Amino acid sequence: MKILSQITPAETMLIKDCTSVQLKDLMKFTFMDLLLKKVIEIKEVNKKSHPRDNYIRTYTYVIPGKNFNKYQPKNHELIYLSPFIKSPSIQILFKNFIKMAYDTSNGSWNFKKTTKSNREINSYFKQSFLLNLFRLNKLTDSGNKLRREISNYLNEIDKSIDHLLHNDKKEGLELLLRIGGNIFLLKNLDFQLLKTIDKELLNQQKVLYSDTYDSDSDWWLYVDFFEDDYMFDSYFDSFDDTLDSFDHEFDASGCSSCDSGCSSCGGCGGCN
């Protein structure tokens, strides 16, 4: 199914679950897909907050990945990539990064609007003044047909992927490369199994794909992931936790406290 190699998981989800898909999931899968493609990378640094600090802490940063410069971002991916385009030397604390993306997304309706504006899927959505006014997303007839096809196709892969990765890695890998970042939408994929795909097999696939190069697909970015054994799946949970914490955080209105216990919610604190 060619279109799955050309669209990101967020776009696929928008087609598959047009009305019910959550902003949080669209954001999460976009983030994971960019990590998978190495357009962005996570860097963990153990350091002191300043040279004479007594404690070493672990700071998790997001930085541009090795494929950042050659990657052509889609509209909805810019919520994550725009600071690196404007300020290439910036490194952003993971928590700030997610907060920034949430802030830039401008809410569910706007993020969905940006996502469906991508040229690969735009024609599958109905456009009208009333739909915009009532903030509704509706698929066209061809969109509905595509939705059914995608659901069936992903269900089929879901049923067979575990068996293939155990018994026919070549076929399994081919299948996964064909759907790119949409592997996140598979329910039965064990990400640890992907690490067992050997390098020789990857090289064969690289040669095979290079011969039949498809300029609309980002398959080569995904090969990079399989080659480097890049750990990324652990960030699934961190992403959820970080995003969930925002609702509480933006309520904070007071200044900081210090060890003299002088904080108040509306005034500043002081200490020696």
Next chain:
Amino acid sequence: MTEQQNEIWKKIQNFEIDDIDSSFSFTDRLARENNWSIEYSLRTVLEYKKFIFLITISDFPQTPSDQIDQVWHLHLLYTESYWIELCKNTINKDIHHGPTKGSEEKPLFKEQYSKTLEFYESIFNEKPPSDIWIDIDTRFNEIHFTRVNRKRNWVIPKLRFKK
């Protein structure tokens, strides 16, 4: 950038202004108090660090853009982070903030700002981002800021006619 300057820049770049244990960080506050996006705030913090670096390595005064000045003001409120962690422990230099003494100093600051932009370009080999280091005329014309209680007031932009 010399090797020694590069070392100082790395130290300043590695200096983390946000407390990772805090749920409402420096950047959050900066964004909220200035009505900036988080992205813009994060980028402005990076430019603030560059500005501090320029002061650290130079023997002539530097003038920031208003945006960077706002980061500086807020950082000065985090006294421990500013005086102890940044000035004392990271760059080993006390950097004082000197507000203008009045309109008689305007030409001086204009000249300093212009020199700062040139110095930035020569050190970092790139032009300062124009949305943070705004042009010199706007920098010294658009300075009429007031603290507004948004619970009691609306903020409505003035109509502006294109020249």
